[in-house]
Amino acid sequence: MPVFLLIIGVLMMVLAVRGNTTYAINLVKADVLGTNGFVMWILAVIVLVSLGHIKSIRPVTDAFLGLVILVIIVYSYKNNNSIFSDFVSQVKEGVSTNGNCGQTPSATITGGGGGSSTAQNAADIIALAGV
Amino acid sequence: MGKFGETIITIMVAIIGLATLSVIISKNSNTSGLIKNIGNTFNSLLKVTVSPISGSNSL
Numbered sequence: 001m002p003v004f005l006l007i008i009g010v011l012m013m014v015l016a017v018r019g020n021t022t023y024a025i026n027l028v029k030a031d032v033l034g035t036n037g038f039v040m041w042i043l044a045v046i047v048l049v050s051l052g053h054i055k056s057i058r059p060v061t062d063a064f065l066g067l068v069i070l071v072i073i074v075y076s077y078k079n080n081n082s083i084f085s086d087f088v089s090q091v092k093e094g095v096s097t098n099g100n101c102g103q104t105p106s107a108t109i110t111g112g113g114g115g116s117s118t119a120q121n122a123a124d125i126i127a128l129a130g131v
Numbered sequence: 132m133g134k135f136g137e138t139i140i141t142i143m144v145a146i147i148g149l150a151t152l153s154v155i156i157s158k159n160s161n162t163s164g165l166i167k168n169i170g171n172t173f174n175s176l177l178k179v180t181v182s183p184i185s186g187s188n189s190l
Contacts, residue, residue, distance in 0.1 A: 056132045060140055063147035070154055077165045084172040091179050 044068055 015024050032038050045068060052061040077083050132140075155162055178185075 056136065057140060060143045060147065063144050063151070067147055067151050067154070070151060074154060074160045074162070074165065077168060078159070078161065081164075082168055083165070084168075088172055088175045088179075091176065 041068070041072060 012021075015021050030037075032042070045065065048061045048065045048068065052058050052065070054061075073083065154160055
């Protein structure tokens with residue numbers, strides 16, 4: 001968790017220095033609150049993890065959590081016929097063009113709609129940061 | 132929690148396990164395609180990672 005927070009912190013600092021903060025915020029907002037956004041899934045996971053602190057029903061919440069994660073993955077694959085295709089294409093683009101350092105961001109905000117879109121937006125944010 | 136409560140919990144876990152199994156083996160889930168896709172993704176990332184050495188830009 002500390003490492004994850006450190007990565008987020010570095011990402012935010014780089015975004016602030018490069019002046020892409022508003023764009024990154026819009027990307028995240030569209031992913032979480034947009035059409036078919038992840039807010040309901042996030043709420044479900046938070047509730048399940050919270051209930052998991054009750055020791056006696058821990059096995060039930062664990063099983064539910066596993067089912068939720070499985071459904072998220074299967075649902076994402078069913079909708080996009082791929083899970084990480086956008087992420088991989090962004091990575092390929094980054095390698096083949098040496099990133100877009102110093103350029104105006106050209107990615108469009110897709111408005112959520114599944115894991116693949118999230119992966120693309122995450123890759124967009126990383127590309128914007130020029131990491 | 133008494134013996135009855137533990138029995139209820141066990142039954143609930145079994146039902147959720149059954150639901151998980153049905154999601155995995157369901158034709159609608161296309162789990163085989165999903166596993167294949169995960170393998171392809173891993174393969175692509177591996178190719179991207181070694182591309183500076185291998186020199187393959189087609190990826």
